[in-house]
Amino acid sequence: MKPAPFEYFAASSAADAVDALGRFGDEAKVLAGGQSLIPMLALRLARPSALVDINRCGDLEGLTESGGTLTVGALARQRDLERWARPRSPLFQEVLASVAHAPIRNRGTVVGNLVHADPASELPALLLCLDGEVTARRTGGERTVPADKLYLAPLTTSLEPVDLATKARFTLPPDGAGWGFAEVARRHGDFALVGCIAVLVLNGGGAVSHARLGFFGVGGTPVRSAAGEALLLGREPTAGRCVEAARAAAAALSPDGDIHASARYRKTVAATLAERVLAAAVGRCRRPA
Amino acid sequence: MKRAVRVKVNGTDYGRDVDVRSTLADFLREDLDLTGTHVGCEHGVCGACTVLLDGAPVRSCLMLAAQTDGHEVATIEGVAPSADELHPVQEAFWAKHGLQCGYCTPGIIMSACAFLEESPTPTDGEIREMLSGHLCRCTGYHFIVESIAEAARAMAARRKA
Numbered sequence: 517m518k519p520a521p522f523e524y525f526a527a528s529s530a531a532d533a534v535d536a537l538g539r540f541g542d543e544a545k546v547l548a549g550g551q552s553l554i555p556m557l558a559l560r561l562a563r564p565s566a567l568v569d570i571n572r573c574g575d576l577e578g579l580t581e582s583g584g585t586l587t588v589g590a591l592a593r594q595r596d597l598e599r600w601a602r603p604r605s606p607l608f609q610e611v612l613a614s615v616a617h618a619p620i621r622n623r624g625t626v627v628g629n630l631v632h633a634d635p636a637s638e639l640p641a642l643l644l645c646l647d648g649e650v651t652a653r654r655t656g657g658e659r660t661v662p663a664d665k666l667y668l669a670p671l672t673t674s675l676e677p678v679d680l681a682t683k684a685r686f687t688l689p690p691d692g693a694g695w696g697f698a699e700v701a702r703r704h705g706d707f708a709l710v711g712c713i714a715v716l717v718l719n720g721g722g723a724v725s726h727a728r729l730g731f732f733g734v735g736g737t738p739v740r741s742a743a744g745e746a747l748l749l750g751r752e753p754t755a756g757r758c759v760e761a762a763r764a765a766a767a768a769l770s771p772d773g774d775i776h777a778s779a780r781y782r783k784t785v786a787a788t789l790a791e792r793v794l795a796a797a798v799g800r801c802r803r804p805a
Numbered sequence: 806m807k808r809a810v811r812v813k814v815n816g817t818d819y820g821r822d823v824d825v826r827s828t829l830a831d832f833l834r835e836d837l838d839l840t841g842t843h844v845g846c847e848h849g850v851c852g853a854c855t856v857l858l859d860g861a862p863v864r865s866c867l868m869l870a871a872q873t874d875g876h877e878v879a880t881i882e883g884v885a886p887s888a889d890e891l892h893p894v895q896e897a898f899w900a901k902h903g904l905q906c907g908y909c910t911p912g913i914i915m916s917a918c919a920f921l922e923e924s925p926t927p928t929d930g931e932i933r934e935m936l937s938g939h940l941c942r943c944t945g946y947h948f949i950v951e952s953i954a955e956a957a958r959a960m961a962a963r964r965k966a
Contacts, residue, residue: 517824517826517828517831518826518828521806522806522825522826523806523825524806524808524825524871550868550869551849551867554828554848554849554868554869555848555849555867558828558847558866567825569869569871569872595861616938617852617937617938618862618919618935619852619862619916620864620867620938622861623863623864703937704937705938
């Protein structure tokens with residue numbers, strides 16, 4: 517038995533879990549898939565005095581697509597999203613294939629991954645690039661936090677210990693949108709050293725009408741590149757312009773160096789990956805008729 | 806802190822009081838004496854402790870025993886159809902030398918069984934991707950890939966017969 521002692525509370529509904537979190541204050545952690553929390557408990561990097569297990573909260577299940585928005589309940593596993601994506605969204609499919617391994621995705625939840633806020637994780641960057649948001653409930657209220665206001669620092673979001681993340685929403689790219697995803701990791705399924713996601717939409721004239729270029733693993737939080745996106749918007753995404761945007765985007769990053777990779781390496785790789793994902797996104801764009 | 810759980814393991818119902826800090830891996834090995842599930846890293850990286858939870862592979866070190874209440878678990882002890890017969894995946898590992906020291910093998914077999922249910926005719930690339938979730942410190946990966954490919958062929962042949 518490796519974790520430090522804790523009280524275990526199996527909530528029966530979202531309201532029950534919210535109550536418990538209110539009661540325990542900042543002493544409790546929510547246990548959803550547990551694929552990051554349980555290792556942290558085993559290594560005693562986390563020593564909460566209580567775990568609020570939400571796995572029996574039927575009202576937190578579900579994954580629904582409606583009107584171009586994908587809503588993912590707090591208990592939807594990464595594997596559920598992968599199965600949803602298989603016939604529908606090669607972007608989600610490709611991103612999820614890089615999230616750890618099947619046995620981890622069978623348990624790990626999408627929302628848990630999003631609010632765990634590992635800076636090298638793929639899904640937070642995808643949430644950012646798809647103008648997503650996370651809904652959180654606490655005793656007496658509910659609020660929705662857009663992705664660009666969610667991530668503050670490594671493993672730190674603007675949610676507080678009394679907040680229960682109940683669902684996340686992704687805005688699905690419109691028909692005809694092009695996308696690209698790439699990451700460099702030491703082994704398949706490992707956290708990325710650097711990763712990049714792009715989503716582009718062209719107007720009838722062939723100019724970029726919507727651009728998202730995001731990175732992960734290059735700092736404390738996932739980031740969207742204002743510099744890179746600005747160079748593409750309103751213009752035709754020629755090969756030269758994509759290279760220019762990729763370089764500008766990478767130049768604006770300030771990654772940290774660590775035992776896995778130096779800051780310079782990360783920046784160089786970021787430029788290369790951005791070039792590749794932009795080229796892939798342009799290649800996949802279909803112009804409106 | 807203890808908690809009562811009722812869980813079905815390899816078809817048998819068990820009722821036990823478990824310490825809430827116990828992982829499913831500890832519970833299987835220490836409370837149920839099912840020591841075929843091996844514990845390697847105990848933080849989800851190595852894959853040795855993989856078991857099936859309601860048919861899907863999961864890391865038994867990354868789940869609390871208390872969470873299995875009302876669920877079904879399958880471990881390596883329940884894979885063979887009878888005492889003197891091997892499962893086709895086990896048979897293939899034997900025939901193709903898919904194990905050396907055998908420590909990682911139970912986890913790989915559990916993953917492979919679930920994987921072949923979902924992808925009955927996998928490519929080598931798909932097998933390798935699935936294996937990326939398992940570490941073999943003897944590093945006999947080529948033979949493991951061949952074993953799983955052989956198991957897929959044998960199971961396909963059985964379905965036809």
